[in-house]
Amino acid sequence: MSKHMTGAEMVVEALKDQGVDTIFGYPGGSVLPIYDALFQQETVNHVLVRHEQGAAHAAEGYARSTGKVGVLLVTSGPGATNAITGLTDALLDSIPLVCLTGQVPTHLIGSDAFQECDTVGITRHCTKHNYLVRTIEDLPRILHEAFYVARSGRPGPVVVDLPKDVQFALGLYQGPLNIQHKTYQPRLKGDIDRIREAVAMMAKAKRPVFYTGGGVINSGPQASKLLRELVALTGFPITSTLMGLGAYPASGDNWLGMLGMHGTYEANHTMHDCDLMIAVGSRFDDRITGRLDAFSPGSKKIHIDIDPSSINKTVKVDLGIVGDCGHVLEDMINVWRSEGHKANEEALDGWWKQIDHWRARQSLAYRASTTAIKPQYAIQRLYELTKDRDTYITTEVGQHQMWAAQHYHFDEPNRWMTSGGLGTMGYGLPAAIGTQMAHPESLVIDIAGEASILMNMQEMSTAVQYGLPVKIFILNNEYMGMVRQWQELLHGGRYSQSYSSALPDFVKLAEAYGGHGIRCSDPADLDRAILEMIDYPGPVIFDCRVSKEENCFPMIPSGKAHNEMILAELSDDAGVEIGSIIDEKGKMLV
Amino acid sequence: MNAIAALSPYSSAIGKSNVERHTLSVLVDNEPGVLARVVGLFSGRGYNIESLTVAEVAHGEHLSRITIVTTGTPEVIEQITHQLERIVPIHKVTDLSMQAKVIERELAMIKVQGTGDHRSEALRLSEAFKAKVIDATIESFIFELTGSPGKIDDFVELMRPIGLVEVSRTGVAAITRGAQGM
Numbered sequence: 001m002s003k004h005m006t007g008a009e010m011v012v013e014a015l016k017d018q019g020v021d022t023i024f025g026y027p028g029g030s031v032l033p034i035y036d037a038l039f040q041q042e043t044v045n046h047v048l049v050r051h052e053q054g055a056a057h058a059a060e061g062y063a064r065s066t067g068k069v070g071v072l073l074v075t076s077g078p079g080a081t082n083a084i085t086g087l088t089d090a091l092l093d094s095i096p097l098v099c100l101t102g103q104v105p106t107h108l109i110g111s112d113a114f115q116e117c118d119t120v121g122i123t124r125h126c127t128k129h130n131y132l133v134r135t136i137e138d139l140p141r142i143l144h145e146a147f148y149v150a151r152s153g154r155p156g157p158v159v160v161d162l163p164k165d166v167q168f169a170l171g172l173y174q175g176p177l178n179i180q181h182k183t184y185q186p187r188l189k190g191d192i193d194r195i196r197e198a199v200a201m202m203a204k205a206k207r208p209v210f211y212t213g214g215g216v217i218n219s220g221p222q223a224s225k226l227l228r229e230l231v232a233l234t235g236f237p238i239t240s241t242l243m244g245l246g247a248y249p250a251s252g253d254n255w256l257g258m259l260g261m262h263g264t265y266e267a268n269h270t271m272h273d274c275d276l277m278i279a280v281g282s283r284f285d286d287r288i289t290g291r292l293d294a295f296s297p298g299s300k301k302i303h304i305d306i307d308p309s310s311i312n313k314t315v316k317v318d319l320g321i322v323g324d325c326g327h328v329l330e331d332m333i334n335v336w337r338s339e340g341h342k343a344n345e346e347a348l349d350g351w352w353k354q355i356d357h358w359r360a361r362q363s364l365a366y367r368a369s370t371t372a373i374k375p376q377y378a379i380q381r382l383y384e385l386t387k388d389r390d391t392y393i394t395t396e397v398g399q400h401q402m403w404a405a406q407h408y409h410f411d412e413p414n415r416w417m418t419s420g421g422l423g424t425m426g427y428g429l430p431a432a433i434g435t436q437m438a439h440p441e442s443l444v445i446d447i448a449g450e451a452s453i454l455m456n457m458q459e460m461s462t463a464v465q466y467g468l469p470v471k472i473f474i475l476n477n478e479y480m481g482m483v484r485q486w487q488e489l490l491h492g493g494r495y496s497q498s499y500s501s502a503l504p505d506f507v508k509l510a511e512a513y514g515g516h517g518i519r520c521s522d523p524a525d526l527d528r529a530i531l532e533m534i535d536y537p538g539p540v541i542f543d544c545r546v547s548k549e550e551n552c553f554p555m556i557p558s559g560k561a562h563n564e565m566i567l568a569e570l571s572d573d574a575g576v577e578i579g580s581i582i583d584e585k586g587k588m589l590v
Numbered sequence: 591m592n593a594i595a596a597l598s599p600y601s602s603a604i605g606k607s608n609v610e611r612h613t614l615s616v617l618v619d620n621e622p623g624v625l626a627r628v629v630g631l632f633s634g635r636g637y638n639i640e641s642l643t644v645a646e647v648a649h650g651e652h653l654s655r656i657t658i659v660t661t662g663t664p665e666v667i668e669q670i671t672h673q674l675e676r677i678v679p680i681h682k683v684t685d686l687s688m689q690a691k692v693i694e695r696e697l698a699m700i701k702v703q704g705t706g707d708h709r710s711e712a713l714r715l716s717e718a719f720k721a722k723v724i725d726a727t728i729e730s731f732i733f734e735l736t737g738s739p740g741k742i743d744d745f746v747e748l749m750r751p752i753g754l755v756e757v758s759r760t761g762v763a764a765i766t767r768g769a770q771g772m
Contacts, residue, residue, distance in 0.1 A: 129678040309672035
């Protein structure tokens with residue numbers, strides 16, 4: 001296991017020992033020794049992106065669709081700074097990444113050398129942890145530690161900054177088995193007394209709800225299975241954040257749909273009126289809670305999270321359980337069964353009746369059209385035509401992302417890759433590339449907007465180079481739709497800079513890259529066009545021309561509570577000024 | 591810093607008034623950048639630092655002890671503790687203010703200039719405070735004083751009208767009473 005080799009060879013050896021089969025990167029002066037070592041082996045596959053931000057999002061897509069650590073390799077200076085957005089995105093969404101950055105030789109650090117930047121200084125705030133490797137002796141330990149830190153506890157991005165002289169230096173390599181971390185040992189098992197207390201609260205609850213998040217997905221497929229089991233056992237309703245979609249199947253009996261700013265009427269009202277909230281791997285983000293002092297005012301709250309700092313951060317809870325969702329859910333099921341608990345059936349019946357009443361509002365409904373493609377309709381058709389296939393969905397950020405979350409239904413975890421916390425436009429195409437690399441036989445679709453897609457359009461070239469048949473499904477309304485919607489609601493319809501002018505011809509653009517382009521503006525032709533996209537054996541850009549001024553509803557207006565949602569029907573009826581619903585305080589929020 | 595946050599319906603308005611002062615003891619691996627991580631956490635998340643001291647306490651194990659005096663509501667203090675615990679090279683965070691008995695000490699060097707009555711008054715007060723004279727000229731003294739931050743504040747205020755020139759303080763070091771460690 002211990003062998004003499006150069007630092008660059010150690011990097012590649014450590015990747016192999018960590019089970020890495022694919023990395024995403026872009027070469028440059030200060031990572032040339034590592035690229036040389038990569039050249040001389042065949043175990044680790046390297047995907048050449050067209051911009052380092054793409055490498056980071058591709059690694060995120062790879063990580064999120066597989067549950068493994070995503071790896072990117074970039075050069076010093078601009079290579080590292082270009083990756084920052086992706087690292088921050090991974091930090092906010094708790095995605096395990098290891099980012100290897102080149103650095104100028106140690107004796108030049110601090111001299112403003114060519115392509116030098118203070119990578120560990122810059123990335124300190126947007127990584128879970130980072131390292132500058134100063135000597136070859138430290139290198140093997142740090143490489144393995146980086147993987148350990150990235151995937152353990154609450155996952156996140158880790159940067160390893162590698163000065164060029166360390167890459168050339170000779171040293172003794174050691175495998176991962178000899179590494180044990182001194183300080184970082186996150187707690188996996190929840191406190192059993194607290195779990196008992198939680199289960200007792202659940203048995204007594206009359207109006208309970210599960211509110212689950214990305215933590216369930218991060219915990220692994222077993223956690224999703226256990227969640228389904230616990231929901232079936234208790235009969236409680238369940239809603240999820242954007243990041244948690246798929247942990248509980250959208251086709252499941254107890255599913256309320258997504259909650260939050262663009263969540264369903266029934267999910268948000270259930271949260272507002274519940275008497276017991278069981279938060280599992282979710283973090284009470286402001287998109288979820290709306291107005292905090294009116295957030296679920298009458299409920300007891302249980303919060304299960306692997307990160308102690310998530311508990312009581314924004315919402316005070318009655319019972320916090322620190323631990324991995326999977327372990328805690330397993331213990332909850334065992335306690336529920338062994339103590340012979342039963343849910344309060346009578347109360348639950350009444351609760352479900354109330355929920356059905358909310359559901360009857362059909363908050364995702366929209367006015368259909370035979371002349372124009374409604375964006376919601378486009379997602380619905382995409383779902384119907386792909387649901388029986390082995391499909392992975394990524395998105396960019398904006399209206400199309402929310403419509404995808406509302407109208408595309410996920411029955412399995414790890415099938416939905418979206419930028420939740422940071423809201424990074426340009427995420428979807430590189431994430432689709434990373435996902436497709438991990439699942440070469442699957443159908444991978446980036447649901448995009450025409451503005452977002454242009455932010456990392458260059459990665460189409462990567463897709464073509466590696467023959468990755470990703471499908472870019474653009475809901476083209478010629479606006480930055482979400483910006484336009486907010487300008488309509490908050491700024492008197494003054495559409496400042498939110499119109500997508502001088503758009504490229506997406507069909508010709510696809511062809512210019514060596515892919516296939518499809519355009520569709522007729523609802524009657526949409527199914528045929530989507531099938532053409534699915535059947536094409538290479539990358540496709542689908543320019544779906546949708547109605548231009550459609551708004552994304554339902555919506556909790558800024559600064560309002562869960563039970564103050566506005567629905568599409570309200571906005572369509574003449575005489576109701578939605579802007580007037582949002583007060584001055586609300587306008588200050590995002 | 592809370593001007594906007596206080597108005598925001600997304601922020602918690604509960605308990606804004608009950609701000610407390612807490613002393614946190616943080617045991618860290620003495621590696622490059624660890625202090626920047628701690629300080630960056632405080633600035634990045636908008637927490638206050640009233641004082642911060644750091645020094646290596648176990649050379650063989652490369653362990654440093656950071657003592658931070660901070661202010662915030664009990665909710666914010668709890669957040670600070672947990673956020674510190676997330677930093678990978680941190681071994682342990684203890685909120686000493688939650689312990690039964692904690693001793694806090696600070697060292698200050700206080701330069702006072704003056705002649706005649708001012709000079710003798712300064713010397714008399716320094717004896718009352720058990721401050722040591724560590725440097726003297728015909729027209730100045732430097733006193734060394736160790737004590738609680740409040741005691742040092744009191745002494746500095748007394749020296750101000752007499753002829754205070756400048757003060758250098760170490761910040762608070764703290765430890766709990768009794769046989770137990772942190």
